[in-house]
Amino acid sequence: MISSLQSALDTFPTVSLMSQPTPIVRLTRLEQACGARARGIRIFVKRDDLGETGGGGNKLRKLAFLLGEALATNVDTVVAMGGLQSNHARLSAAACARLGLSCELLLVDTVPKHEVDYRENGNVLLDRIFGATITFLPAHSDAMSVAQARAAELSSVGRKAMVIPTGGSSPLGALGYAGCAQEILDYEAANGIEFGHIVVPNGSSATHAGLTAGLQIAARRGKIVRAYSVLHDQPTTYAKTVQLIEGALALLGASDTPFDAASDVTVDGSYRGDGYGLPTSAMIDAVQLLARTEGLLLDPVYSGKAFSGLLSDIETGRLGTDTDVLFVMTGGTPGLFAYRNTFAPDIAR
Numbered sequence: 001m002i003s004s005l006q007s008a009l010d011t012f013p014t015v016s017l018m019s020q021p022t023p024i025v026r027l028t029r030l031e032q033a034c035g036a037r038a039r040g041i042r043i044f045v046k047r048d049d050l051g052e053t054g055g056g057g058n059k060l061r062k063l064a065f066l067l068g069e070a071l072a073t074n075v076d077t078v079v080a081m082g083g084l085q086s087n088h089a090r091l092s093a094a095a096c097a098r099l100g101l102s103c104e105l106l107l108v109d110t111v112p113k114h115e116v117d118y119r120e121n122g123n124v125l126l127d128r129i130f131g132a133t134i135t136f137l138p139a140h141s142d143a144m145s146v147a148q149a150r151a152a153e154l155s156s157v158g159r160k161a162m163v164i165p166t167g168g169s170s171p172l173g174a175l176g177y178a179g180c181a182q183e184i185l186d187y188e189a190a191n192g193i194e195f196g197h198i199v200v201p202n203g204s205s206a207t208h209a210g211l212t213a214g215l216q217i218a219a220r221r222g223k224i225v226r227a228y229s230v231l232h233d234q235p236t237t238y239a240k241t242v243q244l245i246e247g248a249l250a251l252l253g254a255s256d257t258p259f260d261a262a263s264d265v266t267v268d269g270s271y272r273g274d275g276y277g278l279p280t281s282a283m284i285d286a287v288q289l290l291a292r293t294e295g296l297l298l299d300p301v302y303s304g305k306a307f308s309g310l311l312s313d314i315e316t317g318r319l320g321t322d323t324d325v326l327f328v329m330t331g332g333t334p335g336l337f338a339y340r341n342t343f344a345p346d347i348a349r
């Protein structure tokens, strides 16, 4: 047994990319508008979109651990990968700039969207501004193999590269969200509240996995993280999440933590629509509803779809009544600019 979650996390080298804890705020106008109020459901959001570096977003918590390790091991170049509009790529570029590391991005043409805004605006534009070296790869490329070859090449000329997998989702990256779990528990203790549901989007799964690992270590079994998968199908996402939870528990020296995948991991795959990065009408409605009731921005690829799932589950009674729900806002706002046609289809070009 480890003595505490926080002391286990404190043994890892980290870098500071954002102020923590991030704020938790209640959204009463949204509660009224979406029918939550009528069911006695209170909706809170944790503002993980507010990180100061690179426009903010959930990848900063993972990068705090990943780049902490990079600095501790004298890495000079980070090779990161993702889709064309990857928030992780953008935040890697920004964080590397801040730390004086070189950043090379491998961006895979995963989503069949061909508008100029998708290909050159949003995160891609910011990647360029942050000074990253970008290599574009065709759909279905094995970016990990390309990255490893590049790392070997850099090593042969005396440099040292760290390869970061898609979304920063390794067990080490997941520790960032074990830290977020600690913040949530601290908030509950300080405010005399207990969230009945913690809700997140699940893409490459380390956000969900880290939160779950953290909650399990803090002995909060039964506190279920509700995740909506937006990248892979439900079974693939579930399996990857379980694997990352086990990896994170092992890294923290907490493999003896009671953890039952069947009851402790919930992934809902029914709000992904036609595929990763492809808009759904429920996503558009969710983004507009939160913007118009609370002045807050979701993103079109992850949090917008997850929030549409949350709204639907509230409406159909799946979350029950008289409960406090915490939605983790994961950022991704620059993606909105890549989806201009989705939100403003009538504007003449």
Ligand SMILES: *Cc1c(COP(=O)(O)O)cnc(C)c1O
Pocket: 057, 058, 059, 087, 088, 167, 169, 201, 202, 203, 204, 205, 206, 207, 208, 299, 302, 303, 330, 331, 332, 333
């Ligand atoms: C990457 C991302 C997610 C998903 O997080 P994972 O840890 O990859 O599951 C959610 N929201 C936004 C905005 C993201 O960029």
